[in-house]
Amino acid sequence: MALSTLWVLGEPSEASVSAPSLELVSRARELASDVAVVSWGVGADRAAVVGQYGATTLYDVGDLGDALAGVPVAAAIAALASTRGAPDAILIPASYDGRDVAGRLSVRWDRPVLTNVTGLVDEGGLVSEHPVFGGSLTVRARFSGDGPGIVVVRPKSFVAEAVGGGPAQVVAAPAGDVGAAGSARVTASHVEARSGPALEEAAVVVSGGRGLGESSGYALIEQLAELLGGAAGASRAIVDAGWVPYSHQVGQTGKTVKPTLYVAAGISGATQHMVGMKGAKNIVAINKDPEAPIFQIADLGIVGDVHKVLPALIAALQARK
Amino acid sequence: MNIVVCAKLIPDPAAPQSFDASKNLERSGKLILDEADTYGVEMALQLVDAAGGGEVTVVSMASAADVAGLRNALAMGATRAVVVSDDRLRGSDALTTAKVLAAVIKRQSFDLVLAATESSDGYTGTTPVQLAQLLDLPSITFAKSVTVEGREAVVARQSDQGFDDVRVPLPALITVTAGVVEPRYASFKGIMSAKSKPLEVLTVEDLSLDSDVGAAGAGQEIIAIDAVESRSSGEKYVDDGDGAEKIVAFLESIKVL
Numbered sequence: 035m036a037l038s039t040l041w042v043l044g045e046p047s048e049a050s051v052s053a054p055s056l057e058l059v060s061r062a063r064e065l066a067s068d069v070a071v072v073s074w075g076v077g078a079d080r081a082a083v084v085g086q087y088g089a090t091t092l093y094d095v096g097d098l099g100d101a102l103a104g105v106p107v108a109a110a111i112a113a114l115a116s117t118r119g120a121p122d123a124i125l126i127p128a129s130y131d132g133r134d135v136a137g138r139l140s141v142r143w144d145r146p147v148l149t150n151v152t153g154l155v156d157e158g159g160l161v162s163e164h165p166v167f168g169g170s171l172t173v174r175a176r177f178s179g180d181g182p183g184i185v186v187v188r189p190k191s192f193v194a195e196a197v198g199g200g201p202a203q204v205v206a207a208p209a210g211d212v213g214a215a216g217s218a219r220v221t222a223s224h225v226e227a228r229s230g231p232a233l234e235e236a237a238v239v240v241s242g243g244r245g246l247g248e249s250s251g252y253a254l255i256e257q258l259a260e261l262l263g264g265a266a267g268a269s270r271a272i273v274d275a276g277w278v279p280y281s282h283q284v285g286q287t288g289k290t291v292k293p294t295l296y297v298a299a300g301i302s303g304a305t306q307h308m309v310g311m312k313g314a315k316n317i318v319a320i321n322k323d324p325e326a327p328i329f330q331i332a333d334l335g336i337v338g339d340v341h342k343v344l345p346a347l348i349a350a351l352q353a354r355k
Numbered sequence: 356m357n358i359v360v361c362a363k364l365i366p367d368p369a370a371p372q373s374f375d376a377s378k379n380l381e382r383s384g385k386l387i388l389d390e391a392d393t394y395g396v397e398m399a400l401q402l403v404d405a406a407g408g409g410e411v412t413v414v415s416m417a418s419a420a421d422v423a424g425l426r427n428a429l430a431m432g433a434t435r436a437v438v439v440s441d442d443r444l445r446g447s448d449a450l451t452t453a454k455v456l457a458a459v460i461k462r463q464s465f466d467l468v469l470a471a472t473e474s475s476d477g478y479t480g481t482t483p484v485q486l487a488q489l490l491d492l493p494s495i496t497f498a499k500s501v502t503v504e505g506r507e508a509v510v511a512r513q514s515d516q517g518f519d520d521v522r523v524p525l526p527a528l529i530t531v532t533a534g535v536v537e538p539r540y541a542s543f544k545g546i547m548s549a550k551s552k553p554l555e556v557l558t559v560e561d562l563s564l565d566s567d568v569g570a571a572g573a574g575q576e577i578i579a580i581d582a583v584e585s586r587s588s589g590e591k592y593v594d595d596g597d598g599a600e601k602i603v604a605f606l607e608s609i610k611v612l
């Protein structure tokens with residue numbers, strides 16, 4: 035049976051829905067004839083944007099006030115499914131709120147969630163692809179039994195492509211019953227300062243790891259990133275050590291990046307790191323250990339000390355300016 | 356203040372991993388306490404201390420008989436551990452895991468449930484929220500700090516831009532990220548006293564579950580595991596003072612410069 039209806043969680047982001055949400059709308063449009071987006075929030079003309087990417091309907095959950103999204107959005111999706119019929123599956127971006135919605139909805143529908151998905155194909159039913167063991171193997175999975183599938187997809191798995199559709203038809207989603215579970219409240223939001231491009235969008239990403247020795251070593255990474263017009267990233271080891279904020283983390287539990295150039299300095303190349311950056315077009319690695327796993331995927335490997343190579347590189351680039 | 360901490364026993368992540376014949380992660384070898392869960396245990400111990408007393412109960416589900424790894428949590432200072440250890444749980448999906456954990460947790464009273472944002476072996480990252488929904492609890496995921504003020508938990512929750520301050524009335528479920536606290540090393544005294552602390556081992560029968568567990572109850576199946584063509588490596592040079600030049604030349608060749 036071919037797929038007929040797919041829903042996509044359209045996570046609000048500034049004026050529209052997030053880039054990972056649009057990636058999913060694009061893929062959904064290729065897989066199913068009927069694509070609807072479920073979104074929430076106020077102020078933006080999301081119907082025009084999601085329509086351009088191929089969605090025909092926008093289910094609007096409306097203003098959540100200061101509530102965390104997971105509980106009320108899952109309640110609204112469950113209510114929608116019981117009034118309008120459930121989709122074959124709902125595709126959800128792997129994000130903080132996305133994962134909350136998926137978990138809550140899973141219990142409401144009594145259906146499991148397939149997570150860490152990086153590929154979706156239709157083989158007479160939805161089949162998902164998951165990289166495991168650092169991306170050296172792909173697990174292919176599908177839902178069994180009756181009921182809609184819930185799929186949580188990693189960002190950058192698909193390319194968002196506008197197809198020039200008209201605005202999606204906006205349908206107000208019924209508010210579901212949230213019960214006691216809906217009582218978490220956001221009281222303030224803090225934005226961490228950043229200069230240069232966002233990590234996920236940068237054409238060049240320069241990342242540092244424990245090989246930098248101490249937190250002050252990260253200045254070399256920031257300097258090099260700035261000289262190359264790129265963003266500064268990090269391994270989890272130095273995020274956990276408190277050298278840099280979590281928002282810099284690349285990898286399984288951090289961001290997925292697909293830049294033209296990825297520079298890994300003092301990073302060993304653990305599978306959980308590589309899964310977040312293997313998609314880079316070009317990889318340069320600097321590591322003093324010739325056996326470091328990162329060299330297995332590097333297009334250019336320099337066996338050397340970051341404290342020698344990075345300052346020399348920075349000086350060479352400054353001299354060219 | 357009574358806190359339940361979910362803690363998973365996993366194959367040693369440093370050892371090579373493989374799949375068994377039924378396409379599940381091979382778990383027949385030695386199992387250890389997931390390092391990701393040591394943050395939850397530490398957080399629980401600190402919150403109980405700050406509240407001036409209370410108990411920390413570690414709950415776990417395992418398909419294997421080797422549950423000794425939970426003694427580590429007891430050695431850190433947890434009061435007791437309860438583990439559902441049953442071969443029939445093999446192949447359970449995260450939703451089934453959450454149902455089993457919910458059945459265990461319902462047997463006691465608590466103010467707070469802690470879990471990690473994701474486990475080191477399965478890393479579905481959905482079990483805790485499923486558990487919260489089953490227990491009809493509010494939840495805050497991705498906590499980078501947790502304090503309790505009266506009957507409310509105050510959490511800094513990671514966000515794309517930085518973090519949000521979030522408050523929730525207790526009882527609630529919170530997932531903590533790695534690095535949120537520094538897990539203590541078990542002292543010699545702790546290790547000795549852990550030997551006599553209660554570690555209750557249950558089977559599926561001991562819980563009243565109204566759905567199938569294990570692979571039979573799973574609503575998902577693995578249909579294939581394929582090798583991925585590996586990304587080949589390029590050139591490797593030992594830096595002789597010319598490393599930076601080599602990089603500049605490479606950047607020119609790919610037109611980044």
Ligand SMILES: Cc1cc2nc3c(=O)[nH]c(=O)nc-3n(C[C@H](O)[C@H](O)[C@H](O)COP(=O)(O)OP(=O)(O)OC[C@H]3O[C@@H](n4cnc5c(N)ncnc54)[C@H](O)[C@@H]3O)c2cc1C
Pocket residue numbers: 242243244245246247268269270271272283284285286287288289299300301302303304305306307310320321322323326338339340341368473474475476478
């Ligand atoms: C569930 C789970 C999720 C995870 N998610 C992530 C994730 O999202 N992202 C992530 O990065 N990690 C993640 N990890 C952690 C991962 O397993 C590694 O521990 C981590 O990536 C290691 O970081 P590192 O390479 O900086 O440190 P190390 O592994 O300690 O490597 C440091 C490297 O620096 C080199 N070095 C030392 N000194 C120098 C010098 N002077 N010059 C040059 N090189 C030097 C060393 O040779 C070594 O290779 C996760 C782990 C788990 C269990």
Ligand SMILES: Nc1ncnc2c1ncn2[C@@H]1O[C@H](COP(=O)(O)O)[C@@H](O)[C@H]1O
Pocket residue numbers: 361362363364389391392414415416417449452456469470471472473474475477478479480481482483
């Ligand atoms: N079998 C289990 N026993 C105890 N806790 C678990 C189990 N599975 C998952 N958890 C908890 O849920 C978190 C997320 O797990 P996962 O959904 O596998 O990523 C883990 O880090 C644990 O805190």
